[in-house]
Structure formats: C-alpha cells, structure tokens
Amino acid sequence: MTDAKNEGPPRLTRLTFHGPLSEARADNLVRRLAGTGPGTVLDLGCGWGELMLRVLAAVPGAKGIGVDVNAEDLDRGRRAAEARGLAGRAEFREESARGTAHGPADLVLCLGSSHALSPAAPPHHTSEALCTLRGLVTDGGRVLFGEGIWQRPPTPAELSGMWPGAAAEELHDLAGLVDLAVAAGFRPEWTETASLDEWEAFESAYQADAEVWLAGNGDHPLAAETRERLDGHRARWMAYRGVLGFAYLTLVPVR
Template structure:
C-alpha cells in the first residue's frame, strides 16, 4: 500500500456512535426482535439495510434463518459484513449493493424497511404496495416511517431539509390507513420517543463534532461545519414535530 492509498487517520470518523441508523433504543429493538422471531421466519429481507444491525439480531434469534440486506452505501454494507463475520453469521446473510426499486428478490417471511421507504419509491403508499409484494403470506413487515406529529409551519419548514414541504409526510392515522389500503393489518403500532430521537441525533453528529473541534484548520473543516450546522438546525426545528412510527404489519390474504 502506497502513501497515496493508505487510510487517512486525520479524516472525520463516520457514525461510530450509532448502533442503529435511526431513533431506536435497545429496549425497543429487543422487543421487536422477540416479536418477529416468534413467527419463526425462514428468510428475512432488509430494504435500505445500512449495516443491518436489526437484521443480524433477528438472524441470531432464529437459528437457521437466512437474510439479505439491500443498500447502495458500500461503506455501510461493508460494516454489516464485518459485524456478521464477528458474530458468526456470515454464512447466513448477504449484504448486496443494489437498488431496491423494482427488486426481483423473492418474497420473504419478514421484510424490514426502517427509515428507508424512499428506496422503494417516491411516496409511502407506493412503498407499502411494494412491501406487500415482497412479503410472503403469513409473514411480517416492520416499517419505520416518518410522520408529522403536527403539521409544521412555513417558518419551520424553511429551517428543515432543503425543499421541505408539509406534503413530505402524513399524520400517523393517515399512515396506518395507507398500510391497511395496501393490504396489511397493523399488528403493532409504536413511535420513537424523545429520548430515542435525542440519542440518535446526538450520536449522528458526535463523531464529526469532536473531530471538528480538534481539526479547525483541516481542509475539510469548513465543509464539515457547514453540514453539521445545517443538520443541527434542521433537527432542532423538527424536534417534537417529526415523528418516527414503527409499524409491524401482517399481510392480508385473499
């Protein structure tokens, strides 16, 4: 390995403080895995899996089950592969760098889609129809999806993500109704609490904030600060306005 290709130890680390890429506590994750494992799935499909932490925990809880995680982020997928190897699960899981749009993957007994419905389409209704196609009869879908706890004001929207609109999310009741219309019954409805949100958002920023404090003159410092400050402004604006629902859905059969 030459000096030009050697890893840089002065670059900002990426998401090392996060266990899950979303506002999800250990207690809630444990309960979710327990409920899903009770259905004894033979196969699990994780859409927009990132590093697949919940996927790996579910496979560990169901000996013999096999899983596939689909994502476009190569670094996250490699983190998932390393975790699978460390936990003795490498032979039962595939982390695939591919798009989930129109995927021809076979229906699975459990489909996970946590904060990643955009990987299946532009709107939750279309994503839910895709999830119904991808789950086997008698299986389960665990969907993590944003919703408005209250409709944000125009001033609030202007401080969120670029182009933020009140049409970006539904209210929780509307989201559940969309799931029913797509061919599901809601077995379990729960929402991330403020502690889960604050832990996630703080951990999402923490690595780079600490790095920036120690490297103010680094060539990447200005861009890193701009990104951190913009995200913090958005978070502290949608705090208490944007919610995250976790819906455990049972497919209806004809």
C-alpha cells in the same frame, strides 16, 4: 496508502441503528418478529443491517439478505456478521431496492427506506412502497415498516428551517400512515412511535464523531466543509425537533 492529512472525521461509529431506535425497543421488536419463526429475512435499504442481524441471531437457521447502495455501510454489516458468526446466514448486496428480485420473504424490513422502493415524489412514494412490500412478503409473514411522520402539523416557520423544500404535505400523520398500510393489504399488528429520547440519542450520535473530530482539527483542510455540514444539520434538527416523528408499524399481510 491513506493520506492521514486528508482524512476526515470518522463516520457514524456512535450509531448502533441508523434511526431513532433504542435498545429497549429493538429488543421488543426482535422478540416479537423472531416469535413468528421467519426462515427468510429481507432488509431493504439495510445500511449495515443491525436489526436484521439481531433477528438472525434470535432465529437459528434463518437466512437474511440486506440490500443497499452504500458500500461502506454494507462492509460494516459484513464485518458485524462475521464477528457474530452469522456470515453464512447473512448476505449484503450492493444494489438498488427498486424492483428487487429478492423475495417473497417471511420477514421484510423497510426502515426509513420507502423512498428506495418508489420513484414517486413525497408523500406518494409511501403508498407505492407499501404496495410493493405487500408483494415481497409471504402470506403469514411480517413487514416491519419504519417511516417518518408528523407528530403534529408543522408551522411555516418550522418548515422553513427544515430540509430544502420541506412542506406540510410531504409526510403523513400516524393515523394517515396506518390507513395507507391497510389500503395496501395489511393489518397493523403493532403500532409505535419513536420517543423524544430516542430522537435525541440518534441525532446526537449522528453528529458526535464529526463534532469531536472538528473540535480537535480546526485547521484541517476538511474543517470548514465539516463545520458547515454539522451546523446545517443541527439547525435543521432544532427546527424539526418534537415535530418530525418516526413510526414503526409491524404489519401482517391480508391473505
């Protein structure tokens, strides 16, 4: 049985997507991707695979495989698939995306997971991931690639407040990212970036469960650890707010 005394805060229940993605943008993405009629969908670093499940719901008969190393997220995806009547068409596998044997697929999703495809250090992992994705998508298919970018060059002071070792060379700007996609064998069908509203909704929802739990459990054995984690993440968010961006590229493979 679970020891309620040692239970920590709930995890990410306020998040629909594990990234800065609004319902409106997700609807547009799903409509555009489903319009290509994919029969197979591969979601790399899928988490709980929310966008994959929405594509499958929009394309009767399509089948999807989601790959991730987080068992808790995968279980959430399986429960969602079951609840939506998609369990027979959606498979969630606990395994690394690197060197995956799955594919080629008609639609490949890689949202914030380029690091899972390449052992290279940033920013070189991005180009390697894009080259890998070119080999995982069918001719005439689509890749939806989501990747962090700099909205503008960060200052040294801003970098010092971000994640440990943050460097200006670590990420590309939007133009540089699109150029990498073209060099990897794609043409950009659609290019878009997350808005500040999407970022704020994501970051707030990312913390909300634990913040509410901490407010009512200040004497809990896990309170100090939780407080340190929340305060540290919020400080980093405030440092990269408006500087760190996120691009969504809908890519068409060149034959």
